[in-house]
Every structure is written in structure tokens, then in C-alpha cells.
Amino acid sequence: MxxxxxxxxxxxxxxxxxxxxxxxxxxxxxxxxxxxxxxxAKNFTDETKSSEVTVKLSQIQFQPQNIRIKKGTKVTWVNGDSIEHYINTDSHPAHTYFLNQNSRALQKGDTYSVTFDTAGIYPYHCSAHADSMTGNILVE
Ligand SMILES: [Cu+2]
Structure with a gap:
């Protein structure tokens, strides 16, 4: 629907x-x-001037946690922690909101990229730390 x-x-x-x-x-x-x-939206990090954005996975957080981007922007997550993380679309544990935004397990140094072509809000989390490790991407 x-x-x-x-x-x-x-x-x-x-x-x-x-x-x-x-x-x-x-x-x-x-x-x-x-x-x-x-x-x-004013509390979101403004990345609307960039065509590629990097989000770090560091200290069990997404940094920056909430970003604003333009349609067509490629977002790349990089795991800087020594523990495994995931990129998972909400909601937990079904991960069905935006299926492109579901990664394999990311080890230290691993990356995962998604290009966002449709305007909207994309809430996500790491399924290994679903309570605390959350983020949002606002695509304009
Ligand atoms: Cu995690």
C-alpha cells in the first residue's frame, strides 16, 4: 500500500x-x-552539496548519525571499529523498508555503498547493535 x-x-x-x-x-x-x-531536518548534517558521502562506523555509532543528501548521492559506510557491524534498513529485525540498504557483516575496513535515487527518509540501524546504533538519511 x-x-x-x-x-x-x-x-x-x-x-x-x-x-x-x-x-x-x-x-x-x-x-x-x-x-x-x-x-x-535542521539537526541533520547537510551533505546536499556532495555527490558522494562517507559515514564512519566508529565507537558503535554512525558518524554523522543523520544526514541530508540530494537525490542520486552515493553513501558509503566504512567500518572503523574492530567489531562487526551491519547496515540494515528499518525496522528491526525484518529489515524490509528499503531492501538495497542491507549489508553483509562488515569487518574493520570493510565498506558498503548505496546510491539513493528516490526522495524520502531512510531510517536504518546496525542489527548487531539495534538499540543504540541508528541513523537516518533524508534524501531531497
Ligand atoms: Cu554495530
């Missing part, structure tokens, strides 16, 4: 109410809420 939204929609809370019908003919009601808050 996917629906585009007017990119000029104002900040605020939104409620979505839907009826989903399956191939077997059964239908189910559902709902969820989400918020738009453009202020949050």
Missing part, C-alpha cells in the same frame, strides 16, 4: 484510515498516525 503525499503539506499530525482488501475477498479496517515536523 503506497500513496504519494503533496510535498507542500503543512507540519502537523496526520491520521490515515484505510480498508485493506485481500485476494481472498476479505477486507479489514486499519488506521495509523504520523507527524510532519520539518524542524527536525
Amino acid at each position: 503506497r500513496r504519494n503525499m503533496d510535498p507542500t503539506s503543512p507540519d502537523g499530525r496526520y491520521s490515515v484510515v484505510y480498508k485493506a482488501c485481500w485476494p481472498d475477498g476479505s477486507c479489514h479496517d486499519g488506521s495509523f498516525e504520523f507527524a510532519i515536523n520539518r524542524e527536525l
Whole structure:
């Protein structure tokens, strides 16, 4: 289920109410809420002038943790730690949000790259440290 939204929609809370019908003919009601808050983007590291960006995996963190990029930017993660890390799209443990953004186990010095061609927000984490090692990529 996917629906585009007017990119000029104002900040605020939104409620979505839907009826989903399956191939077997059964239908189910559902709902969820989400918020738009453009202020949050101001805390993201601005990499919109770069066509290639490096994110370091260091001290069990993504550095920088939250970045803004332009469409078509290649992001490369480099593991600088002596322990294994992963790049995994949210949510944990299904990792289904953006399938391109799922790496193998990265040893020290290993890299993983993804080019982001579609605008949106891409939350991700390391599945070995899913509680604390998280990041976001905002593609404009
Ligand atoms: Cu990790």
C-alpha cells in the first residue's frame, strides 16, 4: 500500500484510515498516525552539496548519525571499529523498508555503498547493535 503525499503539506499530525482488501475477498479496517515536523531536518548534517558521502562506523555509532543528501548521492559506510557491524534498513529485525540498504557483516575496513535515487527518509540501524546504533538519511 503506497500513496504519494503533496510535498507542500503543512507540519502537523496526520491520521490515515484505510480498508485493506485481500485476494481472498476479505477486507479489514486499519488506521495509523504520523507527524510532519520539518524542524527536525535542521539537526541533520547537510551533505546536499556532495555527490558522494562517507559515514564512519566508529565507537558503535554512525558518524554523522543523520544526514541530508540530494537525490542520486552515493553513501558509503566504512567500518572503523574492530567489531562487526551491519547496515540494515528499518525496522528491526525484518529489515524490509528499503531492501538495497542491507549489508553483509562488515569487518574493520570493510565498506558498503548505496546510491539513493528516490526522495524520502531512510531510517536504518546496525542489527548487531539495534538499540543504540541508528541513523537516518533524508534524501531531497
Ligand atoms: Cu554495530
